[in-house]
Amino acid sequence: xxxxxxxxxxxxxxxxxxxxxxxxxxxxxxxxxxxxxxxxxxxxxxxxxxxxxxxxxxxxxxxxxxxxxxxxxxxxxxxxxxxxxxxxxxxxxxxxxxxxxxxxxxxxxxxxxxxxxxxxxxxxxxxxxxxxxxxxxxxxxxxxxxxx
Numbered sequence: 614x615x616x617x618x619x620x621x622x623x624x625x626x627x628x629x630x631x632x633x634x635x636x637x638x639x640x641x642x643x644x645x646x647x648x649x650x651x652x653x654x655x656x657x658x659x660x661x662x663x664x665x666x667x668x669x670x671x672x673x674x675x676x677x678x679x680x681x682x683x684x685x686x687x688x689x690x691x692x693x694x695x696x697x698x699x700x701x702x703x704x705x706x707x708x709x710x711x712x713x714x715x716x717x718x719x720x721x722x723x724x725x726x727x728x729x730x731x732x733x734x735x736x737x738x739x740x741x742x743x744x745x746x747x748x749x750x751x752x753x754x755x756x757x758x759x760x761x
Contacts, residue, residue, distance in 0.1 A: 651734035667761035
């Protein structure tokens with residue numbers, strides 16, 4: 614969209630009012646915050662829980678496979694699995710492209726222990742987004758084949 618003669622402030626107002634990415638990122642921060650606060654007593658964040666869920670769903674996987682399935686950057690996956698391994702929730706074997714990540718018993722127990730808190734966050738997200746909002750997000754994610 615060409616906007617000749619518009620000032621930077623006018624363009625910024627237009628972008629602020631119309632930018633899909635900006636809205637998606639703000640929504641992501643709000644929803645992520647709901648889950649992170651709920652899971653805080655267990656020392657886990659929702660991005661870490663997503664990796665546990667992925668691994669428990671598909672089984673052992675490489676960091677690259679985790680990143681591809683969860684649409685996460687390689688460096689984010691690497692940092693996150695390092696932290697999770699230090700916490701004892703996962704085990705990483707091998708080096709380089711041959712690395713394999715698997716959930717430990719401690720990670721399995723964590724998933725069981727924090728499920729109630731996750732359910733509470735889920736209810737808060739549902740209340741915030743409404744049934745229609747949740748259905749729309751699920752439809753978009755399904756269309757994009759995002760997640761495990």
